Amino acid sequence: MMERERWTSRMAFVMAAIGSAVGLGNVWRFPFVAYQNGGGAFLIPYLVALFTAGIPLMILEYGLGKMMQAGAPVAFAKVRNKLEWIGWWAILVGFTIVIYYAVVMAWCWGYLYHSLSLSWRGRAESFFYKDFLGLSDGPGKLGGLRLPVVLGLVLTWASIVWIVQHGVRRVGRVVMVTVPLPVLLLAIFVLRGVTLPGASEGLKFYLTPDFSKLAEPRTWLAAYGQIFFSLSLAFGIMIAYASYLHERADVNNNAFITALANCGTSYFAGFAVFTVLGYMAHVVGKPVAEVVSGGPGLAFVTYPTAISLLPTVPAIFGFIFFLTLLSLGIDSAFSLVEAAVTAVHDRWPISRRRATWLLSGIAFLGGLLFTTKGGLYWLDIVDHFANNYGLVGVGLAESLIVGYVLGAERFREHVNMDSEVKLGRWWDFCIKFLTPAILGILVVWSLAREFESPYSGYPGWALLAGGWGVILLQINLGVALMSRMAFLKVSLPASASLVVLAVLLKLLPPMWIMFTVASVILYGGLAWSLFRARRRI
Template sequence: MAFVMAAIGSAVGLGNIWRFPYVCYQNGGGAFLIPYFVALFTVGIPLLMVEFAVGKWFGSAAPRSFARISKKWEWAGWWAVLAAFVIAVYYSVIMAWCLSYIAHSSGLVWGSNAAAFFDQFLGKTTSPFIAGSLNMQIVFALLFIWTAIYLILYKGVRSIEWAIAFTVPVPTLLLVILAVRGVTLPGAMEGLSFYLTPHFAELASPSVWLAAYAQIFFSLSLAQGIMIAYASYLRKDSDVTNNACIAALADGGIAFLAGFAVFSVLGYLSHSTGVAVSEAAGSGLGLAFITYPTAISELPVAAALFGAIFFLVLLTFGINSAFSMIESVRAAVTEKGFSKHRATLAICILGFALSVPLATGAGSYWVDVADHFISNFGLVL
């Protein structure tokens, strides 16, 4: 059970909340679910089973496991580990924003112009090549995030099990609360129609199918060495088929639920302001930090509470994924002879150091760039 929870926790990350709903809408609405589930059953679950089987069989992290298959394939394991580390670095920045926004939620300080507040909060510059000033609030939040990751991984499997006992069920329950609250709001059905109405003509586009397969790779933590590292702790009699099916279907279910939580509230925003849902819906980071906070501000009751819940969901799902990515890196490094504690400390310090430049005014540009290329090309390749 602990292994399945860890796998689900790794798979269910920030992308399920702010990436899947928009990708679904952008690529045919309800029709996107067809290539999504085709990708899930033709690639997602089979590859998840393979990664579980490789980790269980060889009892090693990705690089050594691939090396045992063939020495010439060890590089593929290190590529997966590198991808996990890069994602963890920019994930930590988004989590730092979430942590700051939880504090800001108490007074809904973004007001009715969340876009202006977001840019002001980040000190956003006009170009990715103009760094601007360093935001110390984000830096301290990053320090907190990386310290939390270090403490979760400090005692290895035992401390990971303690962490996932909270970081998997609690945000899932909070997401259910957000979805239930969302669908009871006036205009919610308009938002859900916008999210789910199928546009079957989009299925003829190769880009829609690429988006579906890319989402599966990103969402299930495939090709990052994470599942291989986790599965290396499994007993030889563990059922990898059953575990893979449970983890994959749980991940897809939570992503689908996130769409209800997000687009029902966007429907309410459209109902309250008269702005069409198509104009209200943002993409990626804008959906999480601009559009949704704007909608939250319009709630008649407990707006601050639901704002805090939303960003707490993002934070806890994000930290779940982040420590699993760093576990993938640590497992690979320790197999080269480094002690677990020193490797964990060194990796977290390096991750913090690399994330600090993303706390400048140009940081959001580079987070977008990294997310686009890693999720659409790096993992699939």
């Protein structure tokens, strides 16, 4: 058996892990979430979430990868054979995300070109949605492919393939450039931003604490959600990366370094965002609250508008901003592919190069859906369900498996052996009780909002196809990759039953729903019991 590839140094591993964790969300999600949930006061639940969920889960994934010396599917199979599908579920959730994440990077390539002439000047919103994306009226109208976006997608996947196909040694060299680069570029924006008129007002909105928000459960759930989504957890990435560590490598302190560096970058990015937005509000004569936005709207509409208003060399700052987004995104993108390549390479006798090209080709073709005129709608739907149910579901499963099947105390003793920072029983409590409880509450909270009103007003068929359908597909494919028999006997019938139940709930009046459920449970249960007892009658 070939000896497993290794990182060239501890620095290479840590930088790669930080690069995976630090992504586009650090710029367009954290500052906005912080502003919405108490400004400076949000740091209190944010730090509590970091030390009670983020770091414990990162230690779990690092430790599992190093202990089992394998990617997520094989690692979980080594815990117990029937748990291999959990690893595949993690990989498939991450693979789904990189399919559309690469399209967002394709937008960045396009905007990198358009920044040279500030093509969006004076009409950033219509330029992005109409000129650049050619946005249709809804998810049911795909329209044609947007060729500039397709070209950007080709550039993105060419970069990913070039990095991943040569293994973690090349990854280790690449991240020495791509991890510090966006921090330096953000520093340029911070230095420029604080010199602009109105910057102080922007920072007030970002940092002024509203301690009343701490009494709201929504603020704490937002903090745990932000930590969970920000650290590249539950993708199988950190398990894969840690599997290339030497068996005596540190786990705990590496997790602390990675998590703190990621969160520090998020906090720092807020200064770059809000100083410039404060200046924009000053120029247009509006309150900062009226110009603040989050998500893609911040990156491709609001911030470009602010850049075009800069008094000197706005085109240069536009180029720097989208270069920053590209350098942030590429590490996260190729880490998602690396996790999948590691899983396939560990499971079957296929070369790393062939696995990289195969998976990248599939992902590229899948990504073409999101390059259509209706692609933004599907991107939004898939992203919502993959994050709120896919990732949270995997994270919950990981906690329960390590906490109760593998054994939290046994696992803690293993990672403590070679680590510079020793864990106490607090880690056991977090993994066995606190983290599963928080993730369970996040799922229930998301489901409650789902039943309250359809996500973003999308039609039910679109949410079923791009949301619940994708989640069921990931789980079933994960089970099928583990065992065809388990898929046919357990996973497929269970999924079919859920689909039938959903249809019944949608179509039947309450009386007939209760009649059907009662009949199935009572008479179906009786039939099953009689079948089991047939040999003794």
